Amino acid sequence: MTSTLGFAILAVLARGERTGYDIAANMRRPVGFFWTAGHSQIHTELQKLLAGGLVGYEAVHGPGPQDKKVYHLTADGTARLREWVTEPPRQRPERDELVLKTYAAWLAEAGLVRRMFAEQLAAHEARLAEYEREEAAFGGPPPFGDPMFGNYATLRCGLSYERHRAEWCRWMIDQLSDSL
C-alpha cells in the first residue's frame, strides 16, 4: 500500500531520526538526485506512514505554532523497507522533455537547436565536475553494510549518467554543425 515516496522517507529515516523539515532538506540533496518531494507532500505522507505504524515520533518543544516532531522508524518500518529494497522496481514511464524536443527538432532552425544543446552540455559538464569532486572526497567505495555505500553507489550512477548525457549532447552538436 505504501507509495514510493513513503519508501523514500523510510530510506532517509533509516539513517537516523529526523523532523519533517529535515526530511524535506534531504529530499533536495542528496536524495533529490533520484527522488523529490515538497514539504507539503512529506507531511501528508508522514501521517500515512504513522497511521500504518511504519514510523513513530517524539514531540519536542521547538519553534513554530506546533511542537517539533522527531520521527523514527519502527521495527515494522525497518522490516518493510528492507523487504522493498530487493523487490524488482516497477519502472515508471521515462519522461524526458529534451528528448521529446529532439524528436521534433527537424522542424526548427539548426542553429537554435545547437545553442540549446550547447547550454545542456554546459550544465551536464558543470554537474559532472561537481560529482567528480564529491567522488574524490570518498577514497574508494565504502563497504556494503555502511549507509555511505548507498551515497557512493548513487553518486556513481549520477557520474555515469552525466557522462552519457554529455556525450550525447556532443554528438548532437556535431550533427548540427555538419548540416550548416
Next chain:
Amino acid sequence: MTSTLGFAILAVLARGERTGYDIAANMRRPVGFFWTAGHSQIHTELQKLLAGGLVGYEAVHGPGPQDKKVYHLTADGTARLREWVTEPPRQRPERDELVLKTYAAWLAEAGLVRRMFAEQLAAHEARLAEYEREEAAFGGPPPFGDPMFGNYATLRCGLSYERHRAEWCRWMIDQLSDSL
C-alpha cells in the same frame, strides 16, 4: 498554456494526420521511450488543443459509436511547436526507483541485491541489442530537416542510456561480489 503532453501530441501530428487511436499507438512506440500517455489522457488533451486552435480534424465514417476523427496540425499549431522545440527544457524532477533502492541497499542482503541488479542488467542488455538492430537499419544518420532525424537522434540517446545503465549495473554486481 499548452502542457508538455500537448506538445508530444503536436510532435506526432507534425509527421502526418492521425486519429486519437493512432496517436495513442505512437505514444507506446516510439514516443513511449521518452513520453507516455494513456488514450484517455490523449482524447482529453486533443480537445484542449482543438479549443486552442492548434489542431483541427475531419470526421470520417469508421467503426465505433462515434465517427472517426482524423486530426491534423493547423498553421498555429505548427508555429507553436516550432517555437517550443528550441525553448530551454524545464527539467522535471528525476525519479528513479532503482537508484532509490540503491540508496537503501545497505539494509538488505547482498545476495538479494545482486540478483536484482543481475535482472536489471539482463533487461538493459536485451534493450541494447534491440536498439543496435534498429540502428543498423538506418545506415547512418538521416539529414537534419528529415523527420527521421528525430527518430535516429532519440535512438542514439536510448543507445547511450542503455550502455551507461548496463555499465553501472555491472559495477554494482562487482561491488556486491567482492563483499561476499
Next chain:
DNA sequence: CATCACTATGTCAGTTCAGACATAGTGGAG
C-alpha cells in the same frame, strides 16, 4: 456461425503532486 482481436471514441473516480497560503519562534546582522 461464434468468438476474438483490433479499431475507435469517450467518461469517471481516485491518486499524485506542485505551488500557494497560513502561522510562529529563534538567532544573527546591521
Next chain:
DNA sequence: CTCCACTATGTCTGAACTGACATAGTGATG
C-alpha cells in the same frame, strides 16, 4: 531594535495522470 533568514508545522486548490468502465463496428480464425 528592526528586519531577515532559518526552523518548523500544516492546509488547500488545481493540474496531471492512472486505470476502470462503457460502447460498437470490422475482419480474421476456428
